[in-house]
Amino acid sequence: MHGESVKLGAEFFRRDVLEVAPELVGKVIVSRIGSSEVRVRIAETEAYRGEEDTACHAHKGRTKRTEVLYMQSGTVYVYLCYGMHWLMNIVTGDEGSPQAVLLRAGIGCDGPAKLTKALGVTGDENRVSITDSPKIWIEDDGMTCQYHTDTRVGIGYATKEYRDKKWRFILDLND
Amino acid sequence: MKNIKRILPILLCVIVIIGLMSACGDKGKSSSKKGSNSSAVTVTDSGNSLEESNGKADKDDSKSDGKNSSKNDKDSSKAKSADGKDDDSNSSSASGGKSVKTDTKTTTDSSVSNDSNSSDKSSASSKKSSDGSSKKSSDKSKNSKSDSSKKSKDNSKSSKDKDSSKKADKDSSSNTDITDGKSFVITTYSKYAPITCKNFDTLVKDGFYNGLRFYRVIDKFLTETGDPNNDGSGGSDKTIKGEFMANGVKNTLSHTKGVVSMQRQPSDMNSATSKFFICYHDNCKFMDGNYAAFGKVTEGMSVVESFVSVERVKGTDGSISLPVTPITITKAEYIGKDSKGNSQYRFTVTF
Numbered sequence: 085m086h087g088e089s090v091k092l093g094a095e096f097f098r099r100d101v102l103e104v105a106p107e108l109v110g111k112v113i114v115s116r117i118g119s120s121e122v123r124v125r126i127a128e129t130e131a132y133r134g135e136e137d138t139a140c141h142a143h144k145g146r147t148k149r150t151e152v153l154y155m156q157s158g159t160v161y162v163y164l165c166y167g168m169h170w171l172m173n174i175v176t177g178d179e180g181s182p183q184a185v186l187l188r189a190g191i192g193c194d195g196p197a198k199l200t201k202a203l204g205v206t207g208d209e210n211r212v213s214i215t216d217s218p219k220i221w222i223e224d225d226g227m228t229c230q231y232h233t234d235t236r237v238g239i240g241y242a243t244k245e246y247r248d249k250k251w252r253f254i255l256d257l258n259d
Numbered sequence: 260m261k262n263i264k265r266i267l268p269i270l271l272c273v274i275v276i277i278g279l280m281s282a283c284g285d286k287g288k289s290s291s292k293k294g295s296n297s298s299a300v301t302v303t304d305s306g307n308s309l310e311e312s313n314g315k316a317d318k319d320d321s322k323s324d325g326k327n328s329s330k331n332d333k334d335s336s337k338a339k340s341a342d343g344k345d346d347d348s349n350s351s352s353a354s355g356g357k358s359v360k361t362d363t364k365t366t367t368d369s370s371v372s373n374d375s376n377s378s379d380k381s382s383a384s385s386k387k388s389s390d391g392s393s394k395k396s397s398d399k400s401k402n403s404k405s406d407s408s409k410k411s412k413d414n415s416k417s418s419k420d421k422d423s424s425k426k427a428d429k430d431s432s433s434n435t436d437i438t439d440g441k442s443f444v445i446t447t448y449s450k451y452a453p454i455t456c457k458n459f460d461t462l463v464k465d466g467f468y469n470g471l472r473f474y475r476v477i478d479k480f481l482t483e484t485g486d487p488n489n490d491g492s493g494g495s496d497k498t499i500k501g502e503f504m505a506n507g508v509k510n511t512l513s514h515t516k517g518v519v520s521m522q523r524q525p526s527d528m529n530s531a532t533s534k535f536f537i538c539y540h541d542n543c544k545f546m547d548g549n550y551a552a553f554g555k556v557t558e559g560m561s562v563v564e565s566f567v568s569v570e571r572v573k574g575t576d577g578s579i580s581l582p583v584t585p586i587t588i589t590k591a592e593y594i595g596k597d598s599k600g601n602s603q604y605r606f607t608v609t610f
Contacts, residue, residue, distance in 0.1 A: 226579055
């Protein structure tokens with residue numbers, strides 16, 4: 085019961101992104117996409133919160149690309165950045181409200197593209213459910229970590245109000 | 260020279276691993292095996308070793324970093340925080356030792372920091388940060404002579420710790436308790452969220468909160484109560500308007516440590532009923548503008564903080580957040596107004 089890892093279920097992701105994103109910091113993402121199992125502790129996340137958030141892909145509404153953000157919480161949203169980096173997000177909140185957590189870094193993978201590379205995540209994982217997939221899931225192993233917040237990265241296109249939101253959650257390496 | 264370049268990423272990895280090991284506390288569940296899991300990318304099975312895969316990833320990224328200035332930006336901010344933190348952790352371990360029971364009565368900081376931008380990262384982390392559960396538990400075991408288990412703070416959590424904390428409370432502070440329980444005081448500020456404050460006042464005076472539990476306790480984030488189902492699924496009958504900026508209501512009460520705010524449904528801003536949460540950390544400011552903050556714990560915050568010493572299992576929020584030993588509100592009562600006319604409520608809890 086204790087000391088065991090608990091796999092995060094749909095209920096974890098069904099909450100507001102502002103509760104899910106900070107809580108994901110310190111959790112362990114497990115991937116069996118490649119030939120070996122890879123486990124990475126999540127070190128940094130960012131919250132993207134709905135159509136009103138001008139930094140969120142869903143800001144411009146429902147399109148072919150953003151459709152996935154409106155899907156059930158726990159759905160993985162992977163997209164290509166700069167034509168070469170895969171970035172991985174997980175949809176949160178109620179179905180129909182487009183929110184997602186971007187996984188920005190893990191311990192040993194200090195960038196979103198490094199993280200997906202280590203995990204073997206590519207566009208193939210887009211729309212996979214992180215709560216149902218046998219290949220990728222997230223565990224809570226009971227470890228609690230300190231984090232601090234900062235503004236999100238790479239959202240120069242957003243309005244000042246949303247550029248200034250401290251919706252990035254960063255694991256502290258010293259307690 | 261080439262060799263050095265090759266070794267450098269590996270060295271960095273090792274530093275990060277060491278850093279992490281010292282950074283992460285553990286809720287007090289047995290964690291000797293976690294320690295080994297905690298570090299870096301762990302690869303099992305087929306041949307490729309940990310270091311190799313890390314080293315490779317690092318190299319790849321140093322290429323792409325050049326193109327991506329935002330990434331550099333992030334890296335440098337990270338480095339800064341790691342440095343700055345060294346000092347912080349020193350100071351906080353000095354102050355962190357004051358622990359749970361000493362100053363319940365003295366914490367009457369009725370000041371509500373609404374423009375608390377100044378108190379961000381550095382002060383936030385030095386103020387509280389590292390007095391996580393493990394430190395507290397070690398404090399407690401020092402106080403109680405019975406618990407001589409010095410060995411490791413991790414493995415002797417659960418009931419033993421609970422006993423010792425109870426004992427410590429009785430030993431050292433007669434001021435904390437009224438009757439059998441521990442208590443804290445919530446002061447509400449109607450100038451920020453009048454509808455929410457009125458709703459809270461009514462619920463307390465109706466006795467709605469009596470007997471309810473804190474069903475969600477998450478270290479360094481928040482603790483939550485106010486659901487008759489005691490699992491986060493319920494609430495009172497009446498929903499109230501969400502008094503926060505995203506819902507068009509100006510509310511400048513910032514989510515800092517001790518601030519009390521309303522829980523609601525993720526995609527319905529006007530869905531708050533009776534569930535409220537108390538912030539454990541100044542970091543909760545990211546919730547500003549999306550949750551209706553309306554009050555603050557102005558007395559007995561150490562009691563609220565001591566909830567994290569209770570062992571927990573998976574709750575309905577999907578996190579390991581549900582206390583095994585119920586933390587029950589035996590009584591919530593209106594106790595009058597403070598000098599500025601703000602209503603105050605005493606919550607007595609047992610656990």
